[in-house]
Amino acid sequence: MKTLFLGSYGYGNLGDELCLIDALKQFPTDEAYAFSNDPAFTDGMVPGLKAFVRERPEAREMGFERVVLGGGGVGFMPSIRDSLHWMWDQFRNGAECHIHNIGVAKITDLEWAEAPEVQNVLKGLKSHTVRDDMSWFCTMLWPGVQTPGITLYPERKLPVDEELVSLLPKGQKLLGISITGQQLMRTALRVNGARVRAALEPYRDHIVVPIVSTVSLTDPEEDDVAGFNVFRDLYLQGFQVAGEEFLDKKWWRQNLTPLRLKGIIGALNVIFTQRKHNLIHAIGTQTKAVGIYPSIDDSIARIFFSLRDEMPQGSSQLSLTAHA
Numbered sequence: 067m068k069t070l071f072l073g074s075y076g077y078g079n080l081g082d083e084l085c086l087i088d089a090l091k092q093f094p095t096d097e098a099y100a101f102s103n104d105p106a107f108t109d110g111m112v113p114g115l116k117a118f119v120r121e122r123p124e125a126r127e128m129g130f131e132r133v134v135l136g137g138g139g140v141g142f143m144p145s146i147r148d149s150l151h152w153m154w155d156q157f158r159n160g161a162e163c164h165i166h167n168i169g170v171a172k173i174t175d176l177e178w179a180e181a182p183e184v185q186n187v188l189k190g191l192k193s194h195t196v197r198d199d200m201s202w203f204c205t206m207l208w209p210g211v212q213t214p215g216i217t218l219y220p221e222r223k224l225p226v227d228e229e230l231v232s233l234l235p236k237g238q239k240l241l242g243i244s245i246t247g248q249q250l251m252r253t254a255l256r257v258n259g260a261r262v263r264a265a266l267e268p269y270r271d272h273i274v275v276p277i278v279s280t281v282s283l284t285d286p287e288e289d290d291v292a293g294f295n296v297f298r299d300l301y302l303q304g305f306q307v308a309g310e311e312f313l314d315k316k317w318w319r320q321n322l323t324p325l326r327l328k329g330i331i332g333a334l335n336v337i338f339t340q341r342k343h344n345l346i347h348a349i350g351t352q353t354k355a356v357g358i359y360p361s362i363d364d365s366i367a368r369i370f371f372s373l374r375d376e377m378p379q380g381s382s383q384l385s386l387t388a389h390a
Contacts, residue, residue, distance in 0.1 A: 084221050132161055150187050163187055164193045189212070198371075239273065332347070
């Protein structure tokens with residue numbers, strides 16, 4: 067079977083490539099092709115792919131027998147609409163279509179979903195799953211949609227790769243910090259100083275490790291190196307920081323993979339994380355986690371709710387007011 071895997075791949079986010087690794091495991095195939103915005107990036111992260119597709123006309127001519135949309139939070143506009151149009155090209159030529167393990171936001175204008183090609187795909191899906199309870203509720207608002215299953219982030223069960231663990235200090239307590247470069251988060255950090263300092267106080271005897279899972283080449287909002295440096299300037303005076311190479315974007319691109327990142331997170335004592343898939347890694351390795359995020363963003367809270375029975379002992383949420 068010849069399968070096309072669609073998703074938010076090649077944008078510098080290891081969480082999305084982690085979802086692709088899971089999709090390949092869940093949908094084994096003779097020939098695996100994937101959309102990627104940056105094939106060189108995805109190829110270095112995900113084993114088992116034959117080749118990449120970047121443009122819709124190219125995919126249309128390749129005659130896939132199966133299409134799997136499964137990777138990251140693609141359930142927002144215009145990503146979901148565009149992905150379903152890509153699927154329609156293959157569906158009308160007899161390909162089976164699957165939506166697997168996607169995150170879905172609430173979309174208030176559903177005119178896109180009423181298009182005939184979208185309705186044909188939604189009604190003709192071979193399988194349909196989303197990753198959490200809230201994504202299920204949001205999906206059920208779409209007209210003509212099948213009732214989806216809920217996967218609960220199956221990528222949390224993927225194995226760790228401990229290749230880079232030797233870079234971490236041995237015999238020390240380790241605190242991971244994972245913060246995005248989003249302006250909204252910068253504002254939230256600056257106006258919640260007392261709460262953030264209080265949350266960090268119990269870990270004064272820990273060595274800090276930068277946890278970088280997203281480095282976009284074009285979007286400064288998706289730059290975890292910048293996010294960590296803002297957090298360091300605001301809150302890490304007096305803390306020792308190890309793993310400075312993780313902040314070198316060239317080194318990061320050449321050495322980090324989704325499962326190597328999971329190995330690093332598994333070696334921590336605790337992680338403060340705004341990134342969803344770093345929380346998923348923490349759950350998979352049972353590393354204590356503090357979900358830190360602007361209060362208007364529910365993505366971390368969704369995971370705490372949906373995986374509440376698997377949350378590492380002592381984990382908690384730190385929801386920050388996002389305005390002055």
